[in-house]
Amino acid sequence: xxxxxxxPGGADPSGxxxxxxxxxxxxxxxxxxxxxxxxxxxAGAGRVEVLERDRAAGGVxxxxxxxxxxxxxxxxxxxxxxxxxxxxxxxxxxxxxATGWAGPLTVEVTxxxxxxxxxxxxxxLATGARERPxxxxxxxxxxxxxxxxxxxxxxxxxxxxxxxGRIGRRAVVVGSDPVARHAAxxxxxxxxxxxxxxxxxxxxxxxxxxxxxxxxxxxxxxxxGRLSGxxxxxxxxxxxxxxxxxxxxxxxxxxxxxxxxSGGVPLDPGTRxxxxxxxxxxSVPGVFAAGNLLRGVEPAVVAAAEGRTVADAVHAHxxxxxxxxxxxxxxxxxxxxxxxxxxxxxGPAAGPAPTVLLRPAERLPAPLLTVRxxxxxxxxxxxxxxxxxxxxxxxxxxxxxxxxxxxxxVTLRLAAEDGTVPx
Amino acid sequence: MSVTRxxxxxxxxxxxxxxxxxxxxxxVVGCAIARELARHPLRVALVEASGDxxxxxxKANTAILHTGFDAVPxxxxxxxxxxxxxxxxxxxxxTGIPVERVGALLVAxxxxxxxxxxxxxxxxxxxxYHRTRPLSAAELYAREPCLGPGALGALEVPDEAIVCPWTxxxxxxxxxxxxxxxxxxxxxxxxxxxGGAAEPHRLVTRxxxxRTRFLVNACGLYADAFDALLGRKDFTVTxxxxxxxxxxxxxxxxxxxxxxxxxxxxxxGVLIAPTVYGNVxxxxxxxxxxxxxxxxxTAEGLAALRAQGRRILPGLLDEEVTAxxxxxxxxxxxxxxxxxxxxxxxxxxxxxxxxxxxTASLALGRHTVExxxxxGLELGPERPLAPVRMPNLxxxxxxxxxxxxxIARDPAYGTIVCHCERVTLGEIRxxxxxxxxxxxxxxxxxxxxxxxxRCQGFSCGAAVRSLFEEGVR
Ligand SMILES: Cc1cc2nc3c(=O)[nH]c(=O)nc-3n(C[C@H](O)[C@H](O)[C@H](O)COP(=O)(O)OP(=O)(O)OC[C@H]3O[C@@H](n4cnc5c(N)ncnc54)[C@H](O)[C@@H]3O)c2cc1C
Ligand SMILES: Cc1cc2nc3c(=O)[nH]c(=O)nc-3n(C[C@H](O)[C@H](O)[C@H](O)COP(=O)(O)OP(=O)(O)OC[C@H]3O[C@@H](n4cnc5c(N)ncnc54)[C@H](O)[C@@H]3O)c2cc1C
Numbered sequence: 001x002x003x004x005x006x007x008p009g010g011a012d013p014s015g016x017x018x019x020x021x022x023x024x025x026x027x028x029x030x031x032x033x034x035x036x037x038x039x040x041x042x043a044g045a046g047r048v049e050v051l052e053r054d055r056a057a058g059g060v061x062x063x064x065x066x067x068x069x070x071x072x073x074x075x076x077x078x079x080x081x082x083x084x085x086x087x088x089x090x091x092x093x094x095x096x097x098a099t100g101w102a103g104p105l106t107v108e109v110t111x112x113x114x115x116x117x118x119x120x121x122x123x124x125l126a127t128g129a130r131e132r133p134x135x136x137x138x139x140x141x142x143x144x145x146x147x148x149x150x151x152x153x154x155x156x157x158x159x160x161x162x163x164x165g166r167i168g169r170r171a172v173v174v175g176s177d178p179v180a181r182h183a184a185x186x187x188x189x190x191x192x193x194x195x196x197x198x199x200x201x202x203x204x205x206x207x208x209x210x211x212x213x214x215x216x217x218x219x220x221x222x223x224x225g226r227l228s229g230x231x232x233x234x235x236x237x238x239x240x241x242x243x244x245x246x247x248x249x250x251x252x253x254x255x256x257x258x259x260x261x262s263g264g265v266p267l268d269p270g271t272r273x274x275x276x277x278x279x280x281x282x283s284v285p286g287v288f289a290a291g292n293l294l295r296g297v298e299p300a301v302v303a304a305a306e307g308r309t310v311a312d313a314v315h316a317h318x319x320x321x322x323x324x325x326x327x328x329x330x331x332x333x334x335x336x337x338x339x340x341x342x343x344x345x346x347g348p349a350a351g352p353a354p355t356v357l358l359r360p361a362e363r364l365p366a367p368l369l370t371v372r373x374x375x376x377x378x379x380x381x382x383x384x385x386x387x388x389x390x391x392x393x394x395x396x397x398x399x400x401x402x403x404x405x406x407x408x409x410v411t412l413r414l415a416a417e418d419g420t421v422p423x
Numbered sequence: 424m425s426v427t428r429x430x431x432x433x434x435x436x437x438x439x440x441x442x443x444x445x446x447x448x449x450x451v452v453g454c455a456i457a458r459e460l461a462r463h464p465l466r467v468a469l470v471e472a473s474g475d476x477x478x479x480x481x482k483a484n485t486a487i488l489h490t491g492f493d494a495v496p497x498x499x500x501x502x503x504x505x506x507x508x509x510x511x512x513x514x515x516x517x518t519g520i521p522v523e524r525v526g527a528l529l530v531a532x533x534x535x536x537x538x539x540x541x542x543x544x545x546x547x548x549x550x551x552y553h554r555t556r557p558l559s560a561a562e563l564y565a566r567e568p569c570l571g572p573g574a575l576g577a578l579e580v581p582d583e584a585i586v587c588p589w590t591x592x593x594x595x596x597x598x599x600x601x602x603x604x605x606x607x608x609x610x611x612x613x614x615x616x617x618g619g620a621a622e623p624h625r626l627v628t629r630x631x632x633x634r635t636r637f638l639v640n641a642c643g644l645y646a647d648a649f650d651a652l653l654g655r656k657d658f659t660v661t662x663x664x665x666x667x668x669x670x671x672x673x674x675x676x677x678x679x680x681x682x683x684x685x686x687x688x689x690x691x692g693v694l695i696a697p698t699v700y701g702n703v704x705x706x707x708x709x710x711x712x713x714x715x716x717x718x719x720x721t722a723e724g725l726a727a728l729r730a731q732g733r734r735i736l737p738g739l740l741d742e743e744v745t746a747x748x749x750x751x752x753x754x755x756x757x758x759x760x761x762x763x764x765x766x767x768x769x770x771x772x773x774x775x776x777x778x779x780x781x782t783a784s785l786a787l788g789r790h791t792v793e794x795x796x797x798x799g800l801e802l803g804p805e806r807p808l809a810p811v812r813m814p815n816l817x818x819x820x821x822x823x824x825x826x827x828x829x830i831a832r833d834p835a836y837g838t839i840v841c842h843c844e845r846v847t848l849g850e851i852r853x854x855x856x857x858x859x860x861x862x863x864x865x866x867x868x869x870x871x872x873x874x875x876x877r878c879q880g881f882s883c884g885a886a887v888r889s890l891f892e893e894g895v896r
Contacts, residue, residue, distance in 0.1 A: 016828055019771065047631055051841060097839050099839075103501065110839055110847075111822045111836040111837055112834035112835075113824075113834070114830045114831055114837060115824075115837070129864075130882065132743070133879035135744050135746045136743045136744045136877075138747065140722045140724075140747075141719045141720065142718065143718075143719075143747075145864065145865075148880060148884060149879070149880065149884075151880075151881035151882065152880045152885050155886070156884075159565050160888075210562075220719075226683070252892070254743065261673060326631050362529040
């Protein structure tokens, strides 16, 4: 079950649970976790172990059978990331899932070899994100078969080889982000007709081949046993039935924060991922977080870069650097949906300008970005670009040195060109 | 003993003979009746229209094991719930059905409701339940610190419990089949040709004709339609829909008891209850409909539930929703069940089992067998039922993924397939090979919890489906 070096340790006589110790435990073998493990192993961080609950490591790119991953297809990107981590000397274990905590830095694990308790000097959480399912979107109607997320669709096609009628014959895709296009392409590649893409936003990136109903929403699912159609309300307020046997809900990401939250790691109220500083330290000493867990989906190369960032902070921690204070919290306002990291050291402790990822809630042509701490304006600038809700803006926080470490939260606000905030 | 899903049902297990009893409808009630009959040397069949047991109202309820404290005193329902509750609690312990005796609090939000609490305590006594206790507002908030502001007090019913609604009928059906009952699925009964004094009834099903001496109607919402097949028109079933919202497991720490509404002028209100799977449930609505298949949710229903939920437990609405579903209660206009023996027809109707049938099921099983005996069925000697031990789906009891000994013997129990619900390959394999195996992914979910979690299949859906369709290799 292990792609890497053997597993040291001894059995716990009481519960039959294996108790082990490692230097760094990385939970999640996707782009973020693997990049962190590779860099740490190269840097000689001691025993670096990656836990991946799936049968193979690599994360989401494993089932994205197309280009767009730093010049590679998803599966190639995933394999290269695994190889880099293993070559660097990290232990990449598959079929091993972290299920909870037995202490501040002790993780409970289930694997076919038995339950374990692994204590680490540093734990890196890189558990990724998922799409909000139909139920959580509160879409009314019946509960028929044939309703899925992009994640399930891609795995069905890329990992389990399902084609055509095994998936369905006529599909409707829901979503406004590029992932809706990926879903439509995956469906067509598998021989399923895409009846339409229902995109709630009236604008957005080019979407999949079939008709795109912009500004429309699915208001009801129809069919027993198997889906037979969806009722769609169009931009003009009129409703109609689209006949289909398959419905794919795409996007609307949620950080997979279960392990973080059950370990008492405080969350950022905006992103619902762990609250972190620019070194990707959580508020719990020794626990770090990276990748899509922080705030939902960014491109895989961004997640991998965060893996490298977190590796440097982990390395410093292992070398005995004190756990920094919380810094000041950053708050998103106006048309800014969320930002990350959500905490910054400011004033003399600020260091070189950290990059903050800003995710707009709306399409914003050249919006105004203002940064304030209380009544004090720290920064104001017109962003010379068209911002889209499916893309983040990288904002170097040069203003951090000017903020007051005792001055409380800093708010970042995006407003449309005319100064108003679109609703 | 057998489970069949296709072909002409074998109605002549003994040469020239018919079944002694056919129970029509494999909901929790029909399964309990079949199990009770299996104690006797009788040829019994349980015949179900859909592809699995428990596919009707029995799969979509609020899963409370009631004490019967608020039943209408003196009714059959009152007695069945009281007896059934005790029987099921004991049976659950014996067979591994998860039950948690969390207790219920009837929370009063205004003076009228507060004034109603002593009357409810009195009604409980008339139903033979003597352990209710009034709680002051301070005591209530000490018990339920996350309760919304404005509650004035509560009545505690310490013996109300939560139970697994999926394992319960499955345990009955499994035990019935192992004890010799034939279970015929995908076998709707479309016509009944009543037999004469010496002739068996002939049941025309979609799969062929079945013959039986005695007949039990446990058709749930369709009990009136089935009665009509025998020329009886004693009541009409009106489906009363209950929509429910199941919240993420992170909501579980917000609530410790079943929070019941106080029935009053403004209608019945909704409850908030933990589930044995570690979630929190909000609902149900109560909508009188005409369509017996209207198990969909509606935007209005969900909005109303959320508004009520926010008042009772404000933190609940901050958590994600894991599932939404709706079930239909078999209302008949009476404040009681509609159970009747028709000895001349060698026929018993067990209908109108409205909103307490899960709790009452074992008592209804006993009661029905007594009615059959009264109608002339010779039961013969009693013998022990085949033992059953059900896989545990409850969070409060040990699960395989944490069991070192089990995993050491069989690594499939250390291979988690559904990560949200921590369902292992071993459990899925066992369910697929079980006495009453699932016929669909939903059936597999009700037997294992696979795909029932917060990701709803994002991570594991394809893998679970492949195991279901290709089998476990
Ligand atoms: C449908 C889809 C299409 C995409 N298309 C593109 C694209 O075209 N180009 C692009 O650049 N990016 C794309 N992305 C984004 C990219 O895949 C992600 O940014 C990247 O995979 C994030 O990496 P991660 O390591 O943070 O998370 P993930 O890749 O999600 O990896 C997390 C890993 O952690 C594991 N895990 C979770 N919990 C546990 C636990 N408790 N124990 C053990 N293991 C655990 C999971 O099994 C998973 O393997 C897409 C994403 C999706 C979902
Ligand atoms: C919202 C809601 C909440 C509830 N909460 C609780 C609770 O907390 N506690 C509790 O104890 N009870 C509760 N109940 C009540 C409980 O769920 C029901 O009383 C119980 O499930 C009824 O079981 P049944 O076997 O009578 O009906 P069903 O489960 O509906 O079974 C009837 C079966 O008969 C089959 N059938 C019908 N016609 C034919 C035919 N012609 N041929 C063959 N088969 C046929 C159907 O397919 C069906 O499977 C609740 C109910 C609802 C709807």
